[in-house]
Structure formats: C-alpha cells, structure tokens
C-alpha cells in the first residue's frame with residue numbers, strides 16, 4: 001500500500017472526481033459517510049451523549065459538517081463549532097448550507113469555549129491534509145483546550161495540527177486523538193513513534209479513490225499489508241530436497257549469550273532453511289546440540305567468543321551477530337567474513353555495533369547485505385543522533401543508498417530501506433514483542449529466507465519482517481502481551497509463513 005504525500009493525495013482526489021464523473025461534494029459525502037459509519041458501528045456512542053463537531057474552514061471542516069448532518073439524522077445530539085478565521089472552501093460552504101437548522105452551530109470564541117465534558121465525543125475536523133503551517137492563535141487555543149477536556153477525540157483524516165509527512169515544531173499545538181480515521185490510505189506520520197500521542201489508534205477508511213491513478217503514482221514509502229505479500233512465498237516443490245532450500249551458516253553467541261544463538265538457530269530452522277550450521281564458541285557446543293538438534297554445530301576453538309572463521313564454501317547465506325560480543329578476535333572474524341564472502345549476509349546486534357565502531361569494516365560491507373539494527377544500533381552505525389523520526393528515516397534511506405544494502409530499522413512499524421530508495425513499513429507485530437531475544441529470532445528467520453535462492457533480497461526481507469510480526473501476533477491468545485517470550489514467536493513462524501505461501 002502506498003503512502004502518498006499531501007500533494008499526491010489532493011491529486012488523487014481530483015483524479016477520482018474527474019474519472020468517476022462525480023462532484024467534489026459527492027466525494028466529500030462518501031468520506032463523511034465512512035466516518036459516520038465508523039462512529040456508529042465501532043465507537044457506538046450511547047444515544048443522548050453529547051457529540052461536538054469542531055470544523056475548520058477547508059474541506060476537513062466540510063467533512064465535519066457532513067458528519068454532523070448524518071449523525072443528527074441517525075438520532076444523535078450533535079452540536080457544531082466553527083473556527084472564526086480562514087477562507088471557507090466551496091465544499092465547506094455547500095455543507096454549511098446543508099446543515100439542518102435544528103443542529104446548534106456557532107462560531108468559536110477562544111475566550112468562551114463550549115464546556116466539553118469528559119464523557120463527550122469530539123469529532124476533530126479542524127484541519128486535514130491542507131495544513132500549511134503550525135497552528136497558532138485561535139486554532140491552537142481550541143486544540144489545547146480539547147486535549148485537556150478528557151473527551152474521546154476522533155480525528156477526521158489527520159489529527160489537526162499534524163503534518164501528513166513532515167515534522168512540526170516540538171511545541172506546536174496538535175490534537176491528541178484517541179482515534180484517527182484516515183481516508184483510503186494511512187499517512188507516513190502515523191508510523192512514527194514521535195506522533196503516537198497525536199494519532200492514537202488509526203483506521204483506514206476506503207472511499208473508492210481511483211485505483212488506476214493510485215497504481216501509477218510513484219512514491220517513496222510503502223505500508224506493506226498481508227494482502228500484498230500473500231502468495232509471495234513460493235510453495236515447496238513436491239520433489240524439493242534439503243538442498244533446494246539452502247544451507248545457512250550462523251555465527252553467533254559468546255559466554256553468557258549462547259541463548260541468542262539458540263533462538264536465532266531455531267528461528268532459522270522454523271523459517272524453512274534446508275540445512276543450518278551454527279558456529280558458536282566452544283562453551284556453546286553442548287547447548288546448541290541439545291537445544292537445536294536439527295542444527296549442525298561447529299565449535300570455535302576458543303571457549304568464550306568467536307576467533308576463527310570456518311570454511312565458507314558450503315553455505316548459501318550467512319548470518320552474524322546475535323550474542324556475538326565485541327571482542328577484538330570476533331571483530332577480526334567479521335572482517336574476514338566481509339572480505340571473503342560471496343553469499344548474502346544478514347548482520348545483526350554486536351556485528352552492527354562492531355561495524356559502527358570500525359568505519360574501515362563498514363567500508364567492506366558487501367552490496368546486497370541485510371542489516372537489522374534497532375534505533376540505537378542504527379545511531380552507532382551512522383555515528384550521528386537523529387534530530388527526529390523523519391531525520392532518522394532520511395539517514396536510513398541515505399545509508400541504504402550509500403552502501404547498496406538493505407537496512408531495517410526495528411520498531412512498532414519496522415522500516416526497511418532499499419538500495420534504490422523506497423522505504424517499506426511492516427504492518428504486523430505487537431508491543432509484547434519488545435522483549436529480549438525477539439531480534440535474534442528475526443535474524444534467524446531472515447537468514448533462512450536469504451538462503452532460499454528462489455526469493456529476491458527484497459521479498460526475503462519483506463516476508464521475514466511480516467512473518468516475524470505475524471508470528472508474534474499469533475502468540476498473543478496463548479501468552480498475552482506480558483507473557484510473550486521470543487521462543488513463543490518461533491513456535492508460530494511456521495503458521496505465519498504458511499499464510500504467505502503461493
């Protein structure tokens with residue numbers, strides 16, 4: 001699913017109006033109907049509860065006026081409050097004229113705002129994608145007042161004051177919505193941690209925008225849905241054998257962190273790899289052999305950390321990092337690996353920290369490698385803290401372009417940057433997965449998919465990120481959020497992958 005800029009959204013609205021031969025008021029009615037239906041079907045406010053619709057001067061306000069009319073016709077006690085300032089759009093004026101006279105409708109006076117109580121529902125239709133500067137004056141006063149009211153706030157299209165795809169000054173007034181109802185597509189802003197308190201739970205309301213125009217528009221950012229990935233994982237051929245699915249090598253673990261190697265190995269096996277060899281320091285030999293009997297174990301001569309790179313000839317993909325530690329000898333193993341490998345690499349955890357601390361190693365990164373940092377590891381990799389989440393995405397995009405690698409940025413909506421520019425945001429997963437070992441599981445799963453020669457690097461990464469989050473979602477009924485362990489995720493990798501098989 002594409003994430004459009006505000007300008008692209010406007011163009012798509014216009015194309016829809018033209019191609020479907022409808023008026024802009026018709027499209028607005030469609031949008032408002034989607035909001036009203038969501039309110040009635042999902043929020044289900046009790047009859048008699050006060051519903052305040054706050055409208056700005058543009059088409060977002062027009063949506064609000066149409067919603068107010070529809071809610072009134074559905075029997076709700078609605079009142080409309082209008083911002084005094086601003087030039088009214090044509091569709092605002094149209095819907096203002098359509099508002100039944102029985103609905104109380106007044107202009108807002110910042111010195112005498114309506115008493116909005118905590119049990120009320122507020123529909124925020126002040127500003128949407130037409131926001132051109134941070135809110136100030138009257139609008140900022142209203143927004144701050146609503147944020148303090150305790151009422152349930154439902155934002156139409158976008159929380160007022162929030163830019164769809166760019167940062168705003170830290171102290172600017174933005175609605176803190178409980179729910180944001182976005183027309184047709186989500187917005188980039190929804191996927192960034194810094195905007196979580198503005199956006200609340202977001203929903204996407206389809207309004208039948210022109211599919212062909214949407215298909216052809218070029219975008220920098222994608223939100224990857226299950227529908228798009230379904231069928232992308234090739235079926236295992238009837239006469240396939242273990243060689244068909246690749247032989248992976250995992251370099252992981254150090255004294256006290258052999259568990260990371262166990263988790264990554266098991267996830268790799270559950271990810272469908274044909275064969276797996278796990279290289280751990282000698283202390284991990286028995287542990288791996290007992291915990292992951294399906295894996296072969298090659299012990300390093302050193303008891304505590306990796307010091308030697310094995311012969312790489314048999315392997316189709318190599319993963320390095322989980323629990324590795326940052327010993328000088330392990331750094332040299334990483335260096336040798338970067339210098340000699342001819343197969344895809346998956347690089348995680350301490351291997352990333354070693355890259356960050358040694359720019360000469362970073363320069364050796366083979367193009368096409370897949371890196372899986374969380375934000376702190378990514379900061380070490382690029383050596384510069386991000387100003388905000390948008391800046392961090394810029395850094396991510398530039399890093400992938402410069403190194404010609406695929407780079408993940410782990411989070412609630414994990415991002416994947418590609419060497420050619422586009423970013424892909426993952427749509428699965430839950431906060432229960434923010435637990436030790438979850439990243440090791442991802443590395444193992446991605447390693448399995450990179451070892452499968454039938455998959456492109458991009459498909460392997462997207463499928464792995466999706467299946468990892470989905471496996472985490474499938475554990476929830478069994479574990480809840482707090483009780484979710486990384487090893488539970490592994491149990492559900494199989495079912496999560498099965499959903500994606502063509």
Ligand SMILES: NC(=O)C1=CN([C@@H]2O[C@H](COP(=O)(O)OP(=O)(O)OC[C@H]3O[C@@H](n4cnc5c(N)ncnc54)[C@H](O)[C@@H]3O)[C@@H](O)[C@H]2O)[C@@H](O)CC1
Nearest residue numbers: 013028031058059060127128129130131132133134135157
């Ligand atoms: N274009 C269409 O046909 C559709 C538009 N829709 C709605 O229309 C919205 C976009 O409408 P508009 O483009 O009219 O934009 P908005 O309604 O978001 O706001 C635009 C108005 O606000 C003013 N403005 C911008 N920033 C301001 C600020 N900081 N302080 C004060 N005034 C400010 C602008 O000068 C303009 O008058 C969408 O978010 C969506 O809610 C939907 O009805 C779907 C169809």
Ligand SMILES: [K+]
Nearest residue numbers: 124127158160
């Ligand atoms: K809004």
